[in-house]
Amino acid sequence: MPQIDLVASYTRLDSPVELDALALNPLSSIASSSIGSGLINLAGGPDVFRTPATQRNVTRSSLVMFWPLYTGGKITSARELLNLGHEEANLLLEELYRTRFSNLITTYFGLVMAEHALATQEQAEAMLSQHFRSAQSLEAQAQIARVELLASQASYDRSKITTRAVREQRDTAQQTLASLIHAPLDTINKGPIPSSPLFTLNELPPLEYFKAGLENHPALRLLATKQSQAESIEKASRGLYQPNVFMFGSYNLYEDNSIASDLTPDWFVGLGVNIPLVDRSGRSGKVEAARSTVIEIQHHQRAAQRQLDLLLDHQYREARHALEEYRDLKSTVALAKESLRLQELAFSEGLGRSLDVIDAQAFLSSTQTRRDAAAFRFVLSFAELLSLSGQQESFFTYLNNGVPVQ
Numbered sequence: 001m002p003q004i005d006l007v008a009s010y011t012r013l014d015s016p017v018e019l020d021a022l023a024l025n026p027l028s029s030i031a032s033s034s035i036g037s038g039l040i041n042l043a044g045g046p047d048v049f050r051t052p053a054t055q056r057n058v059t060r061s062s063l064v065m066f067w068p069l070y071t072g073g074k075i076t077s078a079r080e081l082l083n084l085g086h087e088e089a090n091l092l093l094e095e096l097y098r099t100r101f102s103n104l105i106t107t108y109f110g111l112v113m114a115e116h117a118l119a120t121q122e123q124a125e126a127m128l129s130q131h132f133r134s135a136q137s138l139e140a141q142a143q144i145a146r147v148e149l150l151a152s153q154a155s156y157d158r159s160k161i162t163t164r165a166v167r168e169q170r171d172t173a174q175q176t177l178a179s180l181i182h183a184p185l186d187t188i189n190k191g192p193i194p195s196s197p198l199f200t201l202n203e204l205p206p207l208e209y210f211k212a213g214l215e216n217h218p219a220l221r222l223l224a225t226k227q228s229q230a231e232s233i234e235k236a237s238r239g240l241y242q243p244n245v246f247m248f249g250s251y252n253l254y255e256d257n258s259i260a261s262d263l264t265p266d267w268f269v270g271l272g273v274n275i276p277l278v279d280r281s282g283r284s285g286k287v288e289a290a291r292s293t294v295i296e297i298q299h300h301q302r303a304a305q306r307q308l309d310l311l312l313d314h315q316y317r318e319a320r321h322a323l324e325e326y327r328d329l330k331s332t333v334a335l336a337k338e339s340l341r342l343q344e345l346a347f348s349e350g351l352g353r354s355l356d357v358i359d360a361q362a363f364l365s366s367t368q369t370r371r372d373a374a375a376f377r378f379v380l381s382f383a384e385l386l387s388l389s390g391q392q393e394s395f396f397t398y399l400n401n402g403v404p405v406q
Contacts, residue, residue, distance in 0.1 A: 002067035002247070008254075011058040054258045065249040065269075072242025077232040084229045091225060095218040101392045105383040107177045112194045113376040114170040116405070117369055121166045124365045125159040127340075131357055132156040134348060148354040155358040198375040199402035200326055201382075207316050213389030214312060219304055227297045234290035240283040244274040312388050319381035326374040326405075333371055336364035375405045 068075060135152040138144045174191035177183070183192050214220075249269035255261040276283075340360040346352030386395050 002065050005064045005066075006061070006253075007064050008061035009059070013054065013056045013058065016054055016056050054261075055256060058256060058258075060255045060261070061253045063251045063253060065247075065251075067247040068244065069247060069271075070243070070245040072239030072244065074236045074239045077236035077239070080232040081229055084225050084232065088222065088225050088229075091218045091222045095222070098218065098387045098390075098392065102384060102387050104180065105395070106380060107173070107180050108194060108196075109198060109376060109379050111170070111173040111177050111192075112196070112198055113372060114166075114173040115194065116198070116372040118163075118166050118170045120365050120368045120372070121159070121163045124361055125156070125163045127361055128152070128156040128159045128358070131344070131347070131354070131361075135354055138348075138350065143350045144354070151354045151358065155354075155361075196399055198372065198379055198405035199399055200323055200375055200378055200405065201398065201402050204316075204320055204323055204382075207313070210312055210316065210385050210389040210391075211309075213391060214308055216390050217308055217388065219308065220301065223297055223301045223304055227294060227301065230290055230293040230297055234287060234294060237283065237286040237290050240276065240286070243276075246272050246274070248272055308388065312385065315381045315384045315388065319378055319385060322374045322378035322381060326371055326378060329367060329371040329374065332367050333364070336360070336367045340364050372405065 132149075132152045132155075135144060135149045139146060139149040171191075177194075178191040181192065247269065248271075249267065251267040252264070255264070340357070340363075343352050343357045343360040347354060347357050382398070383392075383395055386392055386398075
């Protein structure tokens with residue numbers, strides 16, 4: 001597009017510009033002769049032949065147009081940089097969205113995991129409370145030694161301490177989620193209550209399913225945009241060696257009443273060319289710097305591709321390992337429940353020790369918590385896999401169709 005400016009000027013001259021007719025042919029040759037001098041004096045002297053061309057105060061205004069037609073690619077490069085800047089902003093927004101998605105999944109299911117841990121601990125506390133009451137009854141009937149009663153009481157008291165600590169962790173996780181989603185907190189409702197459970201899948205999708213979308217990761221596309229920007233800058237730097245072709249013009253809007261103004265055209269247009277011969281702006285240095293930037297970004301692209309491949313492979317292995325661990329611990333949980341039932345039965349009949357019941361309960365609690373933790377790790381790794389491959393929205397489909405962890 002052309003550049004059009006309104007230009008106004010006021011000039012004060014030391015003396016008016018005058019047009020001397022005696023300085024022009026043929027009067028100049030006549031004035032130098034004796035006859036010519038006599039005629040000039042007879043006409044009134046040399047001053048008669050001088051005509052003011054301007055006044056001392058010169059005022060004028062005009063519209064000035066400048067239109068670059070060819071700049072060696074600098075205009076095209078500037079447009080490309082503008083479009084690439086918009087694309088870069090969109091990619092940064094997409095990367096921020098993926099980061100927020102990962103943070104939300106981690107925080108939300110961290111609260112779900114804390115709820116599971118609290119429920120497991122409260123169950124353990126309730127069982128140890130019942131065990132302590134049974135020990136009191138048996139000790140009163142002289143069926144067990146007092147040390148067995150003290151062991152059950154100590155275990156019950158420790159479970160209450162653990163329950164309070166786990167509840168504090170749950171409350172902290174609840175407040176963290178409330179802060180993340182800007183939910184209100186009050187004394188009645190301390191924070192949001194999760195409704196979606198931890199979940200697993202019957203089968204983990206193959207690794208190729210996630211690799212397909214890795215090429216469109218915003219980090220790689222952002223580096224590609226950076227490379228395009230550097231290439232545009234390199235192209236613009238090379239354009240400093242090219243000639244500039246432009247159109248120019250002017251249109252007078254106001255001028256004073258003078259001979260010079262009458263002689264000056266009201267408008268004019270033209271074509272011009274500017275060929276740089278010697279330049280002090282360091283053209284070669286700018287080209288080399290832009291080229292070095294392109295090569296550096298290419299190295300970063302290859303490094304980022306390798307890092308994303310490694311991260312995807314690591315998250316896939318972590319998700320698969322967590323899923324296998326969750327499944328394999330099912331039999332261990334069943335064993336821990338049966339062992340606790342038998343130890344409680346033996347203790348109630350005076351055939352077992354209180355410490356055996358306590359150990360069985362501790363084994364059950366730790367196994368259940370470990371299994372829940374495996375499910376939690378699976379959810380986080382699986383969500384990260386979907387985020388890396390740009391499939392965040394499908395997470396909720398997997399959540400609805402997955403196997404919930406009770």
